[in-house]
Amino acid sequence: MSELRWHPILEEWVITATHRQDRTFLPPDDYCPLCPTAPGAFPTEVPEPDYEIVCFENKFPSLQHPAPKPSVESTDLYRVRPAEGICEVLCYTPRHDGTLTDATLQEMRNLVEVWADRFQELGSKDFIEYVLIFENKGKEIGVTLTHPHGQIYAFPFIPPKIQRELQSARNHMSRTGRCLFCDIIDEELRDGRRLVVENDSFLAVIPFFARFPYEVYVFPRRHHQNILSFEERERDHFANILKVVLQKYDNLWGISLPYMMIMHQAPTDGRDYGYYHFHVEFHPPNRTKTKLKYLAGCETGAGSYINDTLAEEKAAELRDAEPNTSANTYLIIE
Amino acid sequence: MIKRKETMPDGRRYIVYFTFDKAGSEERRTETTASQEMVGAKGIVSQNSSLKSESSEVGSDV
Numbered sequence: 001m002s003e004l005r006w007h008p009i010l011e012e013w014v015i016t017a018t019h020r021q022d023r024t025f026l027p028p029d030d031y032c033p034l035c036p037t038a039p040g041a042f043p044t045e046v047p048e049p050d051y052e053i054v055c056f057e058n059k060f061p062s063l064q065h066p067a068p069k070p071s072v073e074s075t076d077l078y079r080v081r082p083a084e085g086i087c088e089v090l091c092y093t094p095r096h097d098g099t100l101t102d103a104t105l106q107e108m109r110n111l112v113e114v115w116a117d118r119f120q121e122l123g124s125k126d127f128i129e130y131v132l133i134f135e136n137k138g139k140e141i142g143v144t145l146t147h148p149h150g151q152i153y154a155f156p157f158i159p160p161k162i163q164r165e166l167q168s169a170r171n172h173m174s175r176t177g178r179c180l181f182c183d184i185i186d187e188e189l190r191d192g193r194r195l196v197v198e199n200d201s202f203l204a205v206i207p208f209f210a211r212f213p214y215e216v217y218v219f220p221r222r223h224h225q226n227i228l229s230f231e232e233r234e235r236d237h238f239a240n241i242l243k244v245v246l247q248k249y250d251n252l253w254g255i256s257l258p259y260m261m262i263m264h265q266a267p268t269d270g271r272d273y274g275y276y277h278f279h280v281e282f283h284p285p286n287r288t289k290t291k292l293k294y295l296a297g298c299e300t301g302a303g304s305y306i307n308d309t310l311a312e313e314k315a316a317e318l319r320d321a322e323p324n325t326s327a328n329t330y331l332i333i334e
Numbered sequence: 335m336i337k338r339k340e341t342m343p344d345g346r347r348y349i350v351y352f353t354f355d356k357a358g359s360e361e362r363r364t365e366t367t368a369s370q371e372m373v374g375a376k377g378i379v380s381q382n383s384s385l386k387s388e389s390s391e392v393g394s395d396v
Contacts, residue, residue, distance in 0.1 A: 045348075047342060047343070048350060051350050051351075052351060053350075053351040053352075054350050055349045055351070056342065056346060056348035057346040110335060113335050113351075116373075117337065117351075120385060123385040126386065268385045268386070270385070270386045
């Protein structure tokens with residue numbers, strides 16, 4: 001059962017998806033549902049003996065098309081609507097072990113192409129208003145399958161955090177005539193202390209306003225609303241900077257750092273969002289090698305984040321972590 | 335890249351993406367079927383264009 005229930009206090013939709021309680025939880029490695037189906041072996045989610053990148057509809061989707069009828073009736077106060085949408089799983093590699101950090105640059109570049117394709121295909125559907133591409137990595141984040149994979153949620157509404165970003169960007173544009181994100185990029189480049197890595201097309205920073213100790217934002221220098229308008233060279237550079245950020249994360253303490261990686265793009269509801277600026281957010285939960293930052297009373301209860309660290313100091317740590325690339329040096333796509 | 339759309343036994347849609355090298359023979363590279371298409375073949379869309387009007391759905395079963 002899944003449905004959308006209106007939260008009248010926060011004025012946002014809550015996805016209720018009770019069938020997800022039964023989803024596969026940390027299966028043994030030899031019963032991974034995201035591995036290719038070997039001849040004669042048990043059938044996985046991928047009925048192919050091999051693949052490079054594969055995408056399929058989630059077996060336990062929060063959003064579905066067509067969506068089932070809600071289990072309860074709407075009232076004036078408690079509105080309910082079908083959880084219409086699409087949830088996809090994106091397997092980065094047939095290799096069970098490892099992470100996205102282990103992807104070659106060419107594999108990362110291929111993934112950029114697939115992200116763009118999924119965004120375009122899902123965003124073109126009439127009932128989809130927002131396409132969220134993301135990855136949850138690590139048991140600390142609550143990952144239930146360790147095989148390297150990401151997810152895509154195609155929403156029938158614009159999620160609340162995105163709505164808030166859009167409003168801020170609109171307000172800034174009205175007030176200054178400039179893009180909020182372009183101004184953030186200028187400010188970060190001018191200051192320089194929070195810069196983690198940059199190339200000709202992108203920069204990665206722990207922004208002034210970071211809420212997690214190692215929270216990295218990746219911005220394109222050019223004002224793009226979504227991945228589709230990236231030129232070929234920018235797609236190369238995008239793959240490159242993501243690879244470098246992931247390597248730095250893992251080399252920071254010599255562990256495979258858990259994170260949430262979220263791609264923020266303009267909505268796909270057909271309206272004009274010229275004031276919005278594409279970016280990727282990384283939210284690793286670690287505040288030290290062995291300690292996590294939890295979203296506790298103040299964060300969950302009040303929505304107010306407490307960061308126990310200074311972005312300037314944490315960015316310096318990530319800058320020093322290998323690969324210690326200087327500006328405009330690149331790994332080579334082989 | 336090339337994508338090939340398939341359907342699982344339970345009716346869910348899956349899409350296999352592969353590069354030219356993995357596609358194998360030259361013949362397969364140029365083969366076009368109803369469920370196989372080039373990724374990015376629609377080209378780059380402009381910043382403010384609506385995806386709703388730019389894209390056509392190919393073989394979608396969702």
